[in-house]
Amino acid sequence: MSHVTSVRDLRQDSHRVALLLLGAVFLFVLPIPGTISLRLICLFVGAVLAVLLVRREGMPDLPLKSVFLAWAVVAGLSLLYAVDPAYSLSEIKSEIVYAFLAFFLFFTQTRNAQDWNIWIGTITFGVIVLSVAAVWLWATTGNAITPQFIYNGVGEYTTYLVTTLPFVVLLIFHLPLRTRWRWIVRGAPVLVLLPVYLTTNRTIWIALIVIAITLTLLLAGRSRRPARRFAGLVVLALFLAASTSMFYSTLEHRVAVSQDASEVLDLTVQNDPRRLLWTFSINEILAHPLSGAGYGKVSVEKVFFRWQQQSVNLSHAHNTFLNAGIQMGFPGIIVMAFIFASILRQYWRLYQSNHRVAQWIAACGIAMVFGVLTRNMTDDFFRRDLALLFWSLVGASLGYGRQFTAKK
Numbered sequence: 001m002s003h004v005t006s007v008r009d010l011r012q013d014s015h016r017v018a019l020l021l022l023g024a025v026f027l028f029v030l031p032i033p034g035t036i037s038l039r040l041i042c043l044f045v046g047a048v049l050a051v052l053l054v055r056r057e058g059m060p061d062l063p064l065k066s067v068f069l070a071w072a073v074v075a076g077l078s079l080l081y082a083v084d085p086a087y088s089l090s091e092i093k094s095e096i097v098y099a100f101l102a103f104f105l106f107f108t109q110t111r112n113a114q115d116w117n118i119w120i121g122t123i124t125f126g127v128i129v130l131s132v133a134a135v136w137l138w139a140t141t142g143n144a145i146t147p148q149f150i151y152n153g154v155g156e157y158t159t160y161l162v163t164t165l166p167f168v169v170l171l172i173f174h175l176p177l178r179t180r181w182r183w184i185v186r187g188a189p190v191l192v193l194l195p196v197y198l199t200t201n202r203t204i205w206i207a208l209i210v211i212a213i214t215l216t217l218l219l220a221g222r223s224r225r226p227a228r229r230f231a232g233l234v235v236l237a238l239f240l241a242a243s244t245s246m247f248y249s250t251l252e253h254r255v256a257v258s259q260d261a262s263e264v265l266d267l268t269v270q271n272d273p274r275r276l277l278w279t280f281s282i283n284e285i286l287a288h289p290l291s292g293a294g295y296g297k298v299s300v301e302k303v304f305f306r307w308q309q310q311s312v313n314l315s316h317a318h319n320t321f322l323n324a325g326i327q328m329g330f331p332g333i334i335v336m337a338f339i340f341a342s343i344l345r346q347y348w349r350l351y352q353s354n355h356r357v358a359q360w361i362a363a364c365g366i367a368m369v370f371g372v373l374t375r376n377m378t379d380d381f382f383r384r385d386l387a388l389l390f391w392s393l394v395g396a397s398l399g400y401g402r403q404f405t406a407k408k
Helices: 002-029 036-057 065-080 085-109 113-141 154-173 179-186 188-198 203-222 226-255 261-270 274-287 297-303 305-310 320-328 330-351 356-375 384-405
Strands: none
Touching: 002 036, 002 085, 002 113, 002 384, 036 085, 036 384, 065 085, 065 320, 065 330, 085 297, 085 384, 113 154, 113 188, 113 384, 154 188, 154 203, 154 356, 154 384, 188 203, 188 226, 203 226, 203 356, 274 320, 297 320, 320 330, 330 356, 330 384, 356 384
């Protein structure tokens, strides 16, 4: 009997090691072009191993089930009026089914600090690789905007940063370092300001400011040490000053003039084609409040192709909620709001814990959601690899956070 038990334990341990390796590879290759097959193999095999381990060991109650159900129902109903039902069905598989698999895998298999550190350590390494790639591109070509291998473009890179940075900060601040190295390492995330600036992206500065304010207020609000609160506010003020300065410099570079602030802002707004696109999208949603082009980003392009004829960058509504509305009507907007509100509710519950690590995880989760929302107000990167990354982090953080609340 003991021999059977030891063989079973060994097999179970090998499954855990394989799953951790697959999960790490999955998280690392997500933002890298040309890795779709590899990431899907890691996701599917990892999900199967997760199911096997859950059957043997059990699992806590899975949160956000109603979110995925509502999302699938609304998207499924769009097949009734979709311009291309086969495409919309494929998108439901890629965006909803795969998202659920990623959430399930990382929620059920982030069981302790070791698992958590492996996931976030892998992501931190990915942030370093992509950021160095951006600087290298600029140094060798003078252009950090054009996508290259391992660097999938400005929008993808900046959204990747917004999604991951709160948890990278969490990992760095909890490294067991000696005093003389502690603040040097904790200041490392500031280094991403350089590659971000080189991309000349504008929205990311607003998203980073939102993340910084959210993290500082949430963590300072639960801190019992006035000195830490003061230090946090000082760091926030310095960060806001640097980010605002770089944001304004980016605006000047984009409009190719150096004038007073009001003129730069006016030119930025006037030159942005999204104003007319948003007006058009809102009118279309109001005209067809219960239906749309069908689920999937390309559905919009197939129906409203005249916008893409004006510019290849205008193939969709450039806003996650407007895209959902123009694809599925008001039900799409409602379900998207339900998704983010439900995730924020889970993090807020975790934030109410008396455990400091749980509070940190919740604060980073809330900051991530606010940052992702801000980033996707002027574009829509809540799909494919970046959406899978988002759901993986939601699953891992809620799974790890539960370890602290379950002990209460």
